[in-house]
Amino acid sequence: MTPFELAEPTSLKEAIKLLDPDDPTIRPVGGGTALMLMMKAGVFKPVKLISLRRIENSYSTIAATGDGLRIGAMTTLAALERSADVKKAAPLITRTLKTLSNIRVRNVATVGGALAHGDPHMDLPPVLMALGATLTVMGPKGERKLAVEDLFAGYYETVLDKDELIAEAHVPAHGTKKAAYMKVTTGSADDWPALGVAVVLEGDAGGIKSARIVASAATDKATRLKSAEAALIGGKVDDTLLAKVGDAAADEAEYIADVRGSISYKRELMRVYVRRAVRAALEGAK
Amino acid sequence: MSATKTISFTLNGAPVTADVKPHHNLVELLQGQFGLTGARETCGQGLCGCCTVIVDGLAVSGCLYLAAFLNDGAEVSTVEGLDTPAKLSPVQEAFVETAAFQCGYCTPGFILMVGQLLDEHPDPDDDQIKHYLTGNLCRCATYPQVMEAVRLAAKKRKAGAAA
Amino acid sequence: MATTTQDAAKVGAQVGRSVQRLESREKVTGRAEYTHTMRLPNMLHAKMFRSTVAHGRIKSIDTSAAKKVPGVLHVITIDDVMKVIPxxxxxxxFHDQPILAHEKVRFVGEPVAVVLAADPHVAEEAAQLITAEYEELPPVFDEVDALTSKVYVHDELKxxxxxxxxxHLKDAKNTNMALDYRLRxxxxxxxxxxxAHVFEHEFKTQKVLHLSFEPHATIADYRDTGVTLYTASQGPSFVRTEIARLLGWPENKVRIKVPFLGSGYGSKLYIKLEALALALSMIARRPVKVALTFEEMFYQITKHPCTFRIKSGLDKDGRIVARKCEVFWNGGAYADIGPRVTQKSGLTATGPYEIDNVSIDSYALYTNVTPAGxxxxxGVPQLVWAYEGxxxxxxxxxxxxxxxxxxxxLLREGRPHATGTILKDAATEKVLDKLVERMNWSQPFDNGSGTVKRxxxxxxxxKAVITPTTSVAIVNVSGDGSVTLYCGTSDMGxxxxxxxxxxxxxxxxIPTESVRVTPRDTDVTPYDMGTLGSRSLFHMGHAVQRAAEHARDQLKALAREVGEPENSNTPIRELFVKRYGMQAGNxxxxxxxxxDYxxxxPGTxxxxxxxxxxxxxxxxxxxxxxxxxxHVKVTRxxxxxxxxxxxxxxxxxxQISGAASMQIGFTMFEKMHLDGGQVTNASLADYKIPGFHDIPPMENITVDTYQSNGPFGAKGVGEVATFCVSPAIANAIDDAVGVRLMELPLNPETVFRAIRAKAGQPLGDE
Structure with a gap:
């Protein structure tokens, strides 16, 4: 890693002022677990990092709201994993975090970082997207709301300006919805996923009323599979319907080839795992 | 060049002060300024666990953790703080007795993580052990012996607590 | 340390006892010394600039920007090296590997220039500013192509x-062949x-690597009067010989010190970073440390990818009457120890079978990729993958x-191996019998149903051990009776x-725990050929046994000399006191x-x-x-x-469970991906190795044998559990789903493609 400067503002507003919309060598850093990888590889050589670790504590807290959760962007993934409020309102998040990276990374990595990094292999973005989470984004001109669904612009790309920061995430409670996240690895068991599938459903095996199905990792960004969702609505959930849903998902997604699999193979994984994820959601994941 | 800042913190129970550059990680700080080489940088990506350090009670990957992230007053613990000249910690004893290491390079990271595991789950089942240690890799693949070591360490800790 | 087995430390029956490792305390407290974390006062750090092309002539190297970085002391190319080592x-x-690229580059990642600075970050920053221009040459990557290619990695063999x-390969031109081993x-x-039947198949293995968790590291401290190298090496004696040769010095001016190794698995054999560290220290006139990052290990040494064409003829009763083996070893840009792998494994290419008519050709081949060792x-796991499939x-x-x-x-005890050597102390029958028994082979097997097949x-x-090789050991009994062992075997775990x-x-x-084993230091530890190929326990074990017996005989003579009765239990210290009048002597x-060998x-x-x-x-x-x-799950x-x-x-x-687990990685998913000679997954994020969840339930059984010519009946154990894992799993997959995989790894996509191809619905090539 080559030398750089580090600024440590004590407020979110101050941090935003230190960012420069036109200078890609200045970047914010939360836990740093993802950014450090790019810096060590020499892919990113910062002149200056703006640490968010000393901004207001409120951005590191989780609160139960009337209809769900407010999660500060600097909340660590470990805090999210251990939160009783999260387990109650959105148990899918708690379940997902158990197999997300490893404990040391979860102790340091932040919710805001996991989203803003734009890495399609991360597990939290598809889950938040399937749950219909929204974000409060702060910039020099004030705050704006953004659905997680609208955050990602492409491979490691988001719609955020370089001087905008995610301040909080708002997650609607599951309520009676049924949810599952399935992670498929093709290397070792602890590999980054070749495919992630998050499913949140209303209804039961007799008929699904609404569905959000999100794929990640096999695609260049976490992506809602709307034709698969549409195929799932209405009819009785049996092998025939699930086969249609799987086929719709397989046809709809756009894939990237990498060391974890070819496009053709990932398409087949999609076909199978969308089916399996819907079934897992309906059966009640452990 | 980048500015140096001075941080005062506790290292294995003793108060210390260090001059830290922004681009130095925790492993470099421990090796370079304190001569502690138990935390080692291997993969450099937080995946293997060789660089494990405990900061304010939480395990972190020292290779991905900027030294400048330490707060004044932080409590930092490394493998070197676990034993006394007379006695190893129960986890260390268990690793020795079950031969739960070969080359020993990843061992300090495993030992610190097993300590965390047993703090959280004093009587872990096999799934809990595997889940907790999934981010610690051993290229010598001494995994079955580490499983044994964890079970033995849990017993030793309980016996120690009861005594 | 109050422990139960420690209390078992007692006189007699030292061999066969599960003694706790002598270095246990150092390893569990994090205080064991490894080269990668060592520092010397006044030491400089080296960072390399590496080739981005697979094969090319160097037109120019521009180091000007690197030299301007504050804190940079030297930027070094081969021209600077040749001023101190001509x-x-x-x-x-082969003397084929230059300390830095010389005239040509031969693989992506080959070191071309080096920056020296006291701060490694400064050296790294400067190394990124170096540029080079190459006249690109066509590369050769595949081992079979390399045999007939008109692209030559080396202009002349040395x-x-x-x-x-x-x-016979001296000065050979227009060839990529670094050894042509044959058996007839x-x-x-x-x-x-x-x-009555002839079968012919071609099997392949992929490029994988050792990934020792302590990456390669060497510190050289050159003085006009001598040089000391601290190095993570599996062969300090060879390093000394080679460094002395490069300097034109006698060996006694070269000192090689090897602390514990954060494993090796063959990656730290012979000479790796030592020659470069030497040259840099000569130039800087200061201690210099060359320590690789994890990523750089992908450009240091790998396992050999291999293509094995195997053909067998059988009589009508199913007896193998003829076997022809053609083995192509992808050795990469520099031969390293590839020619020995080619020969020493090549001679067992027909497997543990008795076959009257045999032909083996085994070729070591140069290619434009990271060298293999x-x-x-x-080499044996590559061969077994093929012959057992x-x-x-x-x-x-x-x-x-x-x-x-x-x-x-089956080749049985007392019968001739393909080489003509009679099989002795090789329990082929016992091993097969025990395996069949433990696998309940005679019982029906449930092949599963639905989408999960079993x-x-x-x-x-x-495997034959590398022969003939030499080991020397010294046992020193001090005046107080304490015992120190000097042996050059590297303890790498x-x-x-x-x-x-x-x-x-x-x-x-005497109790094992009372014996001190001196860390390897060629100034005091005697010659050993190297810690490799499961040879140490047998060869060094013999030398150690002989040294101990030699000491024991001298102690007996000393006892006689001072008038002690035969077999008296007088403490050793008292013998010395009686002999020298005080606690003195050795x-x-x-x-x-x-x-013997x-x-x-020649020829056959x-x-x-x-x-x-x-x-x-x-x-x-x-x-x-x-x-x-x-997806394949190994359930047993x-x-x-x-x-x-x-x-x-x-x-x-x-050692057994570790070796088998390592081979699980090589079997199921490990693979270096190469694109135009460039490694595309040079990190632990993208090159995965087995973790807790990848280790199958395992049963390890040693059959009851005694190596009659071994020290205390022992022989090597470090490698033997790797051999059969890959073909056993591939054979099980065939049994489950009826597809035959001819190339490693057996990752989910490979298996799935084979299943679809068999069903007549091949998966597309997107």
């Missing part, structure tokens, strides 16, 4: 002169012509049970220090071992004593295959091994 080529088999079978027995053509098995395919085609087919053809498979293998101390304890009748025992006959490769000992192992696997995705792995007498059963168990 002939900067090194290597164990054998080191160490090995007799390379002499009987009349293969005639036997094939008369065979030995990796836990010295081939064996199962034949059995399947002949509708014979794979075990019955193996039994029919299968089982097995394999059996043979295999527990050699402890095992050697157990042998000393056994001979001298007894020095020395031991040397080199086994008959070199292979035949020899009636080709190996000091044989290694035999078998493995059985049960698997579940998800037919919808190709049984390893059965002939290791002779176990010196330390607890260490042996971890």
């Amino acid at each position: 002939n900067p080529y090194y290597g164990p088999a 054998p080191a002169g160490t090995f007799a079978d390379l002499k 027995k009987g009349d293969v053509d005639k036997a094939f012509a008369g065979a 030995a990796l836990r098995g010295f 081939h064996t199962d395919m034949i059995a399947r085609a002949l509708k014979m049970d794979p075990v019955a087919f193996r039994r029919k053809n 299968g089982r498979g097995l394999g059996i293998a043979i 295999q527990g050699s220090d402890t095992a050697m101390a157990q042998m000393v304890g056994e001979v001298l009748n 007894v020095i025992g020395t031991g040397v071992f080199k086994p 008959v070199p292979p006959a 490769g035949l020899s009636d004593n080709v190996t000091a000992f044989w290694m035999i192992s078998g493995a059985g696997a049960e698997v579940e295959v998800d037919t919808e995705t190709g 792995l049984v390893n059965v091994l002939d290791i002779g007498k176990a010196i330390n059963p607890q260490v042996v168990e971890s």
